Amino acid sequence: MxxxxxxxxxxxxxxxxxxxxxxxxxxxxxxxxxxxxxxxxxxxxxxxxxxxxxxxxxxxxxxxxxxxxxxxxxxxxxAVGSLFPREGQPRWLSLTRQALGDGLLDAAMLARYETVARPADKQWDGWLDGQLTKVWAALAEIEKQAPHFSHVPDDIGLISLGCGLGYLDFRFASLNWRAGHPATAAWFAEFDQHPAMVATRPFE
Ligand SMILES: N[C@@H](CCC(=O)N[C@@H](CS)C(=O)NCC(=O)O)C(=O)O
The missing domain is CATH 3.40.30.10 (Glutaredoxin)
Structure with a gap:
């Protein structure tokens, strides 16, 4: 275990x-x-x-x-799996997508901590804006790549991006990220229905 x-x-x-x-x-x-x-x-x-x-x-x-x-x-x-391509371009593409998904999450997490963990009198709008700018920039990059994505979680890069988008739905629904990102929204609509995504939906 x-x-x-x-x-x-x-x-x-x-x-x-x-x-x-x-x-x-x-x-x-x-x-x-x-x-x-x-x-x-x-x-x-x-x-x-x-x-x-x-x-x-x-x-x-x-x-x-x-x-x-x-x-x-x-x-x-x-598991001797293939979520991490072993070599060559597929490996670097996959790891960089993982970094993009994790980076989107890092920025979203810092934005959330700014509002829920930091005392109200110490909060700074500039910090929040800076982190959300990173989220939007990551979404713009995902939108360019989304037409090439597989629709199943068979790669750590896509798993990271999927968990990033799922987190935006969970904690930042008001951002309405789907507006302006139609290719990403279409990809995620199918990806998010995979049993591994359904079994791991966030809840409080
Ligand atoms: N880079 C880390 C990030 C982990 C992380 O930030 N986890 C959050 C929970 S979602 C946490 O433990 N936060 C507590 C803290 O910031 O000390 C990873 O990929 O595992």
């Missing part, structure tokens, strides 16, 4: 769980309760990951793994 510090709201944990579903490993993951927060440190998670962030996972042979990129690649290697 793998022990995973889990949160149903975390899009990075979702990357791990979508990968596990696709690789047939989801039943081998024991979910541990966690409450990651940028200020209120969760010492339970810190026992696995000094950064006290989720996802963090202990393997059957006692390795402590973090973050989502490392855990997803570990699961792929355990």
């Amino acid at each position: 793998f022990k995973l510090y889990f949160a149903p709201t975390s899009p990075y944990v979702r990357k791990v769980m979508v990968s596990a579903h696709c690789l047939g490993l989801s039943e081998r993951i024991e979910k541990l309760e966690s409450a990651a927060h940028p200020v209120r440190r969760d010492e339970r998670i810190a026992a696995f990951n000094p950064l006290a962030k989720v996802p963090a996972m202990q393997t059957a042979d006692g390795l402590m793994l973090y973050d989502s990129r490392v855990i997803c690649e570990y699961l792929d290697s355990q």
Whole structure:
């Protein structure tokens, strides 16, 4: 069994769980309760990951793994899967798409923390705007690439982008990201119906 510090709201944990579903490993993951927060440190998670962030996972042979990129690649290697293309252009394309999806998430997460974690009298609109500008720029890049995407989560780059868009739906519905991004919206409408995406929908 793998022990995973889990949160149903975390899009990075979702990357791990979508990968596990696709690789047939989801039943081998024991979910541990966690409450990651940028200020209120969760010492339970810190026992696995000094950064006290989720996802963090202990393997059957006692390795402590973090973050989502490392855990997803570990699961792929355990299952001898093909979520991470081994070499050449497909590998770099896939890893760069993962960076784009994670970067969209990092910016969205910082925007959310600015409004829900930072005291109201210390909030700064310029910070929020700067992070949301990154989200919009990532969406513009995804829109250019979307006509070439496969409609199933068979690659870590697409899984990351899918979890990024799913997070916008969950926490930033008011952004209405589909407007102005028709190719991305059409791609995600099908991708999001895959059983691995359906089984990992965020909830509170
Ligand atoms: N790069 C990390 C990001 C993980 C991350 O930021 N997780 C959030 C939860 S969605 C967290 O643990 N936040 C607590 C904190 O910022 O300390 C990954 O890909 O796993």
